[in-house]
Amino acid sequence: MPNTGAPESVDAAAGRAAPRPALVVSVLSSVGLVAALCMTLVVPIVPQLPQLLSTTSATASWVITATLLAGAVATPIAGRLGDMIGKRRVLLATLGLLVVGSVLCAVTSELVPVLVGRALQGVAVSAVPLGISLMRDTLPPERLGSGIALMSATLGIGGGLGLPLAAVIVEIADWHALFWVAGALGLAGLALVAVIIPESTTRSGGRFDTGGAVGLSIGLIGLLLAVSKGAEWGWTSAATLGSAGVAVVALVGWALYELRVRDPLVDLRLNVRRAVLLPNLISIPVGVAMFTGMVVFPQLLSAPVASGHGLGLSLLVAGLTLAPNGLVMMAMSPVTARISTIWGPRTSLQIGLVIIAGAYGAGTMLLSAAWQVSLVIAVIGAGVALAYGALPALIMRAVPTTRTAAANGLNTLMRSIGTSTASAVAAVVLSASTVPVEGTLVPSLAALRTTLIIAAGCAVLALLVSLAVPSLPDPARHVESFGDAPSDDAPEVPAAPALVRGRVLHDHGAPATGARVTLVGHDGRQLAVIPVDPDGGFAADPGAERPVLLIAGLAGARPAAVHVVPGQDTLDRPLVLATPGELMRES
Template identity: 40%
Template sequence: MTHTIEERGPAASVPAEGKRPGGGLLVLYLALGGLAFAVLQSLVSPALATIGRDLQVSTADVSWIVTAYLLSASVLTPILGRLGDMAGKRKVLIVVLAILAAGTVVAALAPNLAVLIVGRVLQGAAGAILPLSIGIVRDELPRERVATTVGLISAIFGIGAGIGIVAAGPIVEHLSWHWLFWLPLALVVIALMGAIFGMKESPVRTPGKLDVVGATILSVSLVGLLLAISKGQAWGWGDAKTVGLLALGVVGLIVFVLVELKVREPLIDMRLMKVRGVWATDLVALILGFAMFGTFLLVPTLIQLPAATGYGFGKSVSQAGLFLLPTVVMMVLFGPLAGILNRKFGPKLPMFLGAVFVVAAFTLPAVAHGEIWQVLLSGILTGAGIGFAFAAMSNAIIEAVPATQTGEATSVNTIARTIGSSIGTAVVAAVITSKTTAQGLPTDDAFTTGFWVCAGVAVLAIGAALALPSAHRRHEEAVAQGVDDLPPEPAELHLPNSHSRG
């Protein structure tokens, strides 16, 4: 694979190391695009019942609004991330934001479920915003600013998901479900205008052609897995459709790996998956994606249960969303903080701390959740942990792969997070519906079990975070991979850097 850096005009306009100074507006536009995508990912879920009643469709049918979005994002993210590496990240980002804007308008105007699902499929293309944004930041900003900026942008994806859960109730109660799309559209349009008029094309490219065969196989396997996970509870986990789709997904992934190892220009370079900094980070993404959406399902459900149950708090949808505000605030604070720790100690420490916080966040309510402060403290710990870990994940990927493969590597990490979120939603939903009262409400034991399940899964993230290479080992692996734009190492770890990219 040949890597090139395109000429960008007079050398005098480009600072030493090829990075442009400033970049505040660039970061703002990228952050707004990421925020819009993340908000749209979660904003619809609390309003599904309202949308279903308005469109006169069943609960099973209206759930396709979420399923279609997840399927589209998982399929298009690696393809668009790879195209960004090949054709230019800004060009592809503009296309992605334009598709997102079009899909949001279609969804906002949708007169029926079919049109709304089409809009959601178009919106799923925005799953590529994160890998494209991280690649642009890595290419364009001075390297001393990369870790903190990537931490902020990565945290925004968790923040946006939290904002979506919080804002859904008030929007539906005071406006209508159509405004779930009109309001985020403003963010999308600003980000799109910023990409068109306020960004220059990133210089780092990986010339080649798209691996259509690999893209097709990966798409089929991801659709099979996510469709089975999303619909398994409704269809039945032992149903032929569920089992068949799971088998299709697993076999498809195996075939995909075998194909990618043989083609000259793979969609995803499987050699990257053997790098410890990559596979360990992807495992953390999978696990904490599970945990984050476990929180978004368990906490609002518990808060909204009638106080007469003895364990619910009897709050409205809007009030329940407000209880997630501390989670969102902690994500805002701890995302950039993870970037600062990354510059001093590397991504291993903030990722480890994030996983520890998430384990504590679920252990507390698993032991006791009868008081509101226990639920709030759990949310605070969750926000701190997710903010730390999500920011560290993107920086770990950056420090493990060459700049020319940032898009494909971060795309895989994004997919892992999406799959984890889908599994977490399905498993936690199955847990809290497995034990119900005579009135059909989840029992107190169901919530206790749900919290313990999430805590147990999050413990695995601690192990995965500990598997990340140390700072010294990380530098040696980076040299071997051809990564020459890492943040400076501590003085005692400075090594000769005479390798070339590629």
């Protein structure tokens, strides 16, 4: 892709009225729900897949793995492309791939086409981070919190509602109907996005980092293969250890490469900041805690009564028993936004983690009746909604507006790694202790309780890490408040500084340590001089003097300057200082 130089500013919605915020939230959340639903769509037919596809059980398991791998690889790539060329445009492309993949699976019973179709469906999980970023660019500040909370929770809601919905479809129709329904929902979502959602005007420009995309893809595929297939291949087998080794080498090489490239796929210098790194790390144990219940409780509900602890429910009844999980997540979204507004997203995250840990702890004792399991999974859903809704809000307070899709894509990837880890851990624990019942082996009650305790421990671990997450102000509010005249009856509140954030780099990509940024007003008056942080970042307060000129300078290098316009809270691109050697080459 050619270098576009300065960031683009495109108003795709020019000439038409802006959609109502409630409509934007409804459309984007519905699209996220469909994408998440596709991840668990085939779970009810997993035992029948070898027969349906005329293959072995080990090969049929790739129907799940293909979706997981495609989603993991596509999410950060789609996020970066969304920041570069338009989030709505990339969202439409991912939904188009979902529809194509669904139709491909619906018209065949052959293994290879089904695997390709499931991989295309997996790409659509990128709709969640893209939708969150579109909300930030489209919604007014007062609606942003509840919209993000609902959009983020769709990753859990889709899993919670997908199981009973898929079970109902399989009960009344052929298994191909699962994919026809998914394709129809995807097509409806694509049409609604095309008609209702405006394109974001925030673009980062730059070149697409092909080398970074390839390196990250190899590393993620190796990592997720080792995690998701380790129990099947054997944790000490050559295949598992080889996949893990490839992942380590590829990810280390990828990280070194990303630190040197001008327009990286993932800005590692930005993502190692504490305000971004810690929420991403927390997302992994939160993903484990979210998905563990969806793995453990179905096995308890469907286990034969003769086992002494199983409830012997049919697939459909078991799915309906777990449905409150998704329903509660949906209902809790406005509560999450309210808590985040009053006390901040970090508090919402911590409350959610306490609820998750408590629910799993209580769940070790409440396993003797379906209503008890339904109650426990509902409370877990409330905690997950609070935690999931807070994570993207924390990250978007710490990243530039031109990097929101990529940052949310990385966060979604961390959650996916968590859910994959949950499946792997549950498989190890549940298979380590089984009891023979009617000629089959089912997990023992002790194994089920151990898995729930591990999930509670993950929530506690995430809670401890969350104590170190910095509490940053909401930049969206600062931007919106600039230039607004207070009403006569409005209480006087001290206005938060409308900070402008950015980075200063050398032309070889390293942070310009020691540089200073000078703010110059529209009348030529010097307003302030700000030192640059060791990582190249800075935060300047132009006050009411907008537009202003930012000039970055360092002894021995050519200065760089950029104009800051009203409403701009982050610089679209770094300020790059040319070294003497570069100056000589240019001359």
